[in-house]
Amino acid sequence: MLKKLIIMIFLLGLLMAGVAGWSFFQVKSALDKPVLIEQQTFITVKSGTSFRGLLTQLSNEKIVTLSPWLRWVGYLEPALTNIKAGTYAIEPQATLHSVLTMITDGKEYQYAITLVDGESFSEWRQLLQADPHLIHTTDNMTQAQISTAVGIENDKIEGYFLPNTYHFTAGTSDISILKRAHVAMMKELDLAWQQRAKDTPLKTPYQALIMASIIEKETAVARERGLVASVFMNRLRANMPLQTDPTVIYGMGDKYDGNITKKDLRTPTAYNTYTMRGLPPTPIAMPNKASIMAAVDPDDSDYYYFVADGKGGHKFSTTLVEHNRAVRAYLKILRTQK
Incomplete structure (x- = not known):
């Protein structure tokens, strides 16, 4: 009798193990199924959403097909039911398991x-x-x-x-x-100011920021930033007006229509560096790191002038005579392009 009971218990154990294993396989299969979408899809999970509520949402938005076996996920993988609110991007190659992992990890779309x-x-x-x-x-x-x-x-x-x-x-x-x-x-x-040239005429980091913004507006050519900065530094040391068009444009505000006239250059504003000496009161744009470094540590040159060369860069000059010659050359290029 005892032997039969032991055999029955053993067989029952095998049956229960088999059922458990088969159930685990069904849950895993449901989790490993790929999503139904064919392109990246966004889902926004609201605060307080339950695991069952999330599954319903995924089903309603035609992202997954629900399986009755998913009700057992909380027992087999309880971490997958710790839902976090947010907006998530679901990729076509994802599985339900990877989607739930992303949401429970709170890896929101950036x-x-x-x-x-x-x-x-x-x-x-x-x-x-x-x-x-x-x-x-x-x-x-x-x-x-x-x-x-x-x-x-x-x-x-x-x-x-x-x-x-x-x-x-x-x-x-x-x-x-x-x-x-x-x-x-x-x-x-702050980092750039610590690396400033010892002979810089700039007195404060804010002045460096102002200068950097002017450099930023004057050239988009990386190799020219240091030279452009050197021109403005030489002018500051010589107490010469900076005479930079971008400051005039900034001072004109909404009055600027894409063209600067001689009248604009002669009309004083707080930013017109043709009618004032020194720096304007504030930056005129958002400078990048390279322009900031050029402002605090410019190239060493004896240039005081520059003008566009018609090829995307600038022609730099030491004297006004050289500069005027470069200006005439640039105007000639413009006339040939009309």
Whole structure:
């Protein structure tokens, strides 16, 4: 009798092990099934969503086909039921298991916004306002209010942010992006200022930022940045007006229609470096790292002038006579191109 009981218990154990193994196989098979989508698809999981609610959402959005075996996932892989809210990107080659792993790990999709060097804060602001994945907290704020919110001790916000591509998750605020860009700029500016040339006429890091913004607007040719910077440094040392068109354009604001006239060059503004000596009061654009380094450590030259050469770069000159000759050559090139 005891022997029969032992055999029965053994057989029952084998049966239960078999059922458990078969059940595990069914759950694993359900988890390993590929998703139904043929292109990248986004899903937003709201806060408080349960595991069963997520499965229903995935089914309703035609991403997966539900299996009754999925109700046992909590017993076999409880970590897959720890749902985290957010926006996720599901790829066509994914399985349900990889989708659940991504969501339980909180690996939200990283959106990106590129803040371009050489642009003004007003241009950046339009870009931030147009991004549908950001929370727009600054839409009704003045630049002075934004400065305070970001932590800038200056009502003039121009130049205080480092151009770069910034990644973020859905629901990030625009002010958060600006704070990151500001911290990055201050780090780069501080590092550059520590490496400044000993004979620089610039007195403060902020003056270096102003100069860097002018260099940024004057040339997009990497090899020229140091030479452009040297021209402006030589002019500052000689107490000559910088006479740089981008500052005039910035000072004109909305009045600028794409052309600068002789009248514009003679009309004083706080930024017109044809009618004033020294630096303008603020940066005129967002400079990149290379322009900042050129500002604090320019090339060593005896140039005081430069003009476009008609080939994408500039012709640098030591004397006004040489400069005027270069200007005439450039104007001749322009006439032949008409």
